[in-house]
Amino acid sequence: MATYYRPIARYDHARPDGALPLAGGPLWFDTVELLRRDAPPQLSPAHSAPTEVVARLTAPRAPVAGLELSxxxxxxxxxxxxxxxxxxxxxxxxxxxxxxxxxxxxxxxxxxxxxxxxxxxxxxxxxxxxxxxxxxxxxxxxxxxxxxxxxxxxxxxxxxxxxxxxxxxxxxxxxxxxxxxxxxxxxxxxxxxxxxxxxxxxxxxxxxxxxxxxxxxxxxxxxxxxxxxxxxxxxxxxxxxxxxxxxxxxxxxxxxxxxxxxxxxxxxxxxxxxxxxxxxxxxxxxxxxxxxxxxxxxxxxxxxxxxxxxxxxxxxxxxxxxxxxxxxxxxxxxxxxxx
CATH class of the missing domain: 3.20.20.20 (Dihydropteroate synthase-like)
Known part of the structure; x- marks a missing residue:
């Protein structure tokens, strides 16, 4: 059964060490919610997510149709x-x-x-x-x-x-x-x-x-x-x-x-x-x-x-x-x- 990773988005100016940028923008997250169809939700440190998931969650979004999305x-x-x-x-x-x-x-x-x-x-x-x-x-x-x-x-x-x-x-x-x-x-x-x-x-x-x-x-x-x-x-x-x-x-x-x-x-x-x-x-x-x-x-x-x-x-x-x-x-x- 697949596991899904929802970053808990935050925007407080007090940002802890190790927090990750959300999609390269000004928001950040240090926790993810693990979601499964056969189990209750569970919170976990962001760095515990698979590398490829972290990469997609944090990477800056490229311009689309000439629009910067930062x-x-x-x-x-x-x-x-x-x-x-x-x-x-x-x-x-x-x-x-x-x-x-x-x-x-x-x-x-x-x-x-x-x-x-x-x-x-x-x-x-x-x-x-x-x-x-x-x-x-x-x-x-x-x-x-x-x-x-x-x-x-x-x-x-x-x-x-x-x-x-x-x-x-x-x-x-x-x-x-x-x-x-x-x-x-x-x-x-x-x-x-x-x-x-x-x-x-x-x-x-x-x-x-x-x-x-x-x-x-x-x-x-x-x-x-x-x-x-x-x-x-x-x-x-x-x-x-x-x-x-x-x-x-x-x-x-x-x-x-x-x-x-x-x-x-x-x-x-x-x-x-x-x-x-x-x-x-x-x-x-x-x-x-x-x-x-x-x-x-x-x-x-x-x-x-x-x-x-x-x-x-x-x-x-x-x-x-x-x-x-x-x-x-x-x-x-x-x-x-x-x-």
Missing amino acids: EPRLMGILNVTPDSFSDGGLHFEPASALAHTRDMIGAGAAIIDVGGESTRPGASEIPIDEEIRRTAPVIAAIRAETDIPISIDTRKAPVAHAAHEAGANLINDVAGFTFDPDLAPFAASASLPVCVMHAQGTPDMMQVDPRYDNVALDVYDYLSDRVEVLTALGIPRDQIIVDPGIGFGKTLDHNLTLLQNLSLFHALGCPILLGASRKRFIGTIGGAEEARHRAPGSIAVAIAGVAQGVQMLRVHDVRETSEALRLWQSATLGQQGKD
Whole structure:
């Protein structure tokens, strides 16, 4: 039975001798939690973990799409859709999409994630041509103005190809590169970094009674398997971002368990993206029925992720998250964030 190693992330300024850096960033750890499917959790000194595990937990993460990841970066969400759960229709027109992009960049976004197909719970698939029509012109317009990294949020190879031609330089697939068998080979052939996310089921059915044996370990195993598939195709491990897929085929309890165990995913040796912004569980716990009113709760979850070493935050409320992140970094780490 496999053993999993979750570093207990810390950020206190009183750092003991022998503490190890977490993913090369400002956080550190001197203890790991040993997790097994057939035994209770156990705490152990960090140096007791296997050498290859320690190496993955501590190694600095390489730049991805030109972004340094020595501190958290903000991925601004640009949904050019009429029906996304939070902001559907708000930025559907190209002029509005470009104006919103300018606002997000000015507010601190380091990368823009452009999506043309809603993957909210209950959403249906749209035709490839329509998804391209929504995304490629907007990406080209953004690229004409700025060299900011652009991510295409898609499950489909033709959409990614058109987006790349328009100027996108990262593929973010909520289906973990399992929906379209041509997508991962395209990413490898184009030397594009990728973000691989876990989801249980497709958007139209994913919230219908999702079940796991152990949600943290099940998601870890899935992402580990997908990383192996992607590296076998020629995509370097350090160019693969992993996303546990908060809200995608998970109950409220599943989401909370994943959030409490985010540092586990550092053992994959990849940067971690957290995409919890405005999700339903935030409204349920925080009492904000409308998604647009969930910024405070979204920021709280984002900072909880940063406290576990997450390198990228996918957010709607860029300005507010950037301000909160700078204050958290100043108050806990004694540094001012660059975002």
